[in-house]
Amino acid sequence: MDKLRVGVVGCGGIFTIAHRPAYLKMDDVEIVALCDINREHAERFRPDFPNAAIYTDYRDMFANAPIDSVDICTPNYLHAPIAIAAMEAGKHVFCEKPDATRPEDVLAMKATAEKTGKTLMVMRNNRYVPTSVFAHDYIRSGNAGEIYAAHCGWQRRRGIPGKGGWFTDKEKSGGGPLIDLGVHMIDLALWMMGNPTPVAVSGSTYSKFAGSDLSDSENSRFGEAKADGVYNVEDLAMGFVRMDNGATLTIECSWASNIQKERRFVELYGTKAGLKWDTEELTLFEERDGVLMDSVPNIPGREGVYGHGQNLRHFADVVLYGARPDFVPSQGVNIVKLISALYQSAATGREVLL
Ligand SMILES: NC(=O)c1ccc[n+]([C@@H]2O[C@H](COP(=O)([O-])OP(=O)(O)OC[C@H]3O[C@@H](n4cnc5c(N)ncnc54)[C@H](O)[C@@H]3O)[C@@H](O)[C@H]2O)c1
Structure with missing residues (x-):
């Protein structure tokens, strides 16, 4: 893999102010799909990512878009179901904080990462x-x-x-x-x-x-x-x-x-x-x-x-070049x-x- 092909789920505030500018600076990461239940939210980013396909259902995106990883920027209760569905569809996952809203969900995310062998990292920008x-x-x-x-x-x-x-x-x-x-x-x-x-x-x-x-x-x-x-x-x-x-x-x-x-x-x-x-x-x-x-x-x-931006860069380094992850899912469980x-x-x- 010489480029990481990313699909974003949730194109609201944090994607706009933090993820979007970070991706625009990365030569080895390409945003190939954008998903938001509100299509207009995703459409706003066409000028930045002209080749990205737009989706309103993340399941549809996971099934059809040529993506290696998913970046989850949705409301908190959706982190676990989207992360689990992404890993089960063979995608690596980077997820915004908090890891999940309930212990059983974060445990299920960790178990899915172990079962599928996919990388799961959660934003720890500080x-x-x-x-x-x-x-x-x-x-x-x-x-x-x-x-x-x-x-x-x-x-x-x-x-x-x-x-x-x-x-x-x-x-x-x-x-x-x-x-x-x-x-x-x-x-x-x-x-x-x-x-x-x-x-x-x-x-x-x-x-x-x-x-x-x-x-x-x-x-x-x-x-x-x-x-x-x-x-x-x-x-x-x-x-x-x-x-x-x-x-x-x-x-x-x-x-x-x-x-x-x-x-x-x-x-x-x-x-x-x-x-x-x-x-x-x-x-x-x-x-x-x-x-x-x-x-x-x-x-x-x-x-x-x-x-x-540094956290997103690190995730790309882990997936593309095998860097040692700074974050492991057990930290999210705790x-x-x-x-x-x-x-x-x-x-x-x-x-x-x-
Ligand atoms: N790391 C940070 O500093 C930081 C700062 C702010 C927010 N966040 C986190 O980022 C996440 C998003 O927060 P925000 O402020 O961007 O919220 P937001 O409400 O501005 O954006 C959320 C977006 O997700 C979309 N969405 C909702 N349900 C969806 C679904 N089922 N499928 C696809 N898209 C869906 C909404 O339409 C919206 O565009 C939250 O988990 C929040 O905790 C992190």
Whole structure:
């Protein structure tokens, strides 16, 4: 295979702003098919990908388009059925986050990848941000010592995506900011901690802004809002997770909260050093010769890299050239189980053992 022939399913917000520009820069990847239940959404990309066939049913695309892999950018509840159908049709899969909305679905995705031998990777764009790469290397080289506790989250002051549309409908999204935003920062924390397995989860969720007329931010541009739609998800989630190696992770995610400002962060507590990754800026906390030192490493190219393009490039390198995958499906299983357990704990008021 000298070119990867890709079929895209779901031509909405994230395809437009992140996947499309990434593909336009790749010489060894060709978009040969575009699928969206709303034909116009796919048709918009004809100027970019003039040779792409347009489909409105992904099954039809898998059966008839000459594709090697599928890029899934649909609402969350469709990730698992589309990924499974694609792998069963002999295609490799790259899927947007979250991996799936329920543990049984992510387990079925992993089982299908094992059965078919196809590559299954899920978007982990924040791992490819230069400060994340630096922090991961710094920890893996032993500079931070043992990482025994971490705190992570994505807090928005304002920014409920597509209010009333699929994002705020639990059946379709799987939940609110915990599954939408938390999946990014929880993954970053677990990846930097060396991917320990979560074993116990407790948490609380709050839904306070369903009926409000809160002003919104540019973050609400994702999805399509519906004036009389459904809003049955949380807008704040708080959690506490114990890992199999004794480490703990605390989590805080919001779409709307009366806080100072938006913040995406992972703070890691190591025996030799601590790290704070805050909205792509990294600070290290160490002690040298009895002096407490806070340092900001000067990392080339750290501005404006959100990692989506690098993640898609990596997927192509895995499929085309046999690169060692940075992501394996068991990591997705851990994260979906953690998120689902946090929702269960919030509903029952009890810690959930995994
Ligand atoms: N990695 C990131 O930073 C990031 C950011 C935003 C969204 N996302 C993820 O990307 C996915 C899509 O989000 P979005 O913001 O682009 O949503 P969106 O609503 O803007 O786009 C979804 C598209 O899927 C289409 N669609 C729906 N059902 C379909 C079906 N059965 N077959 C084919 N197409 C179908 C819709 O018509 C729409 O065009 C979600 O899973 C979301 O979590 C990731």
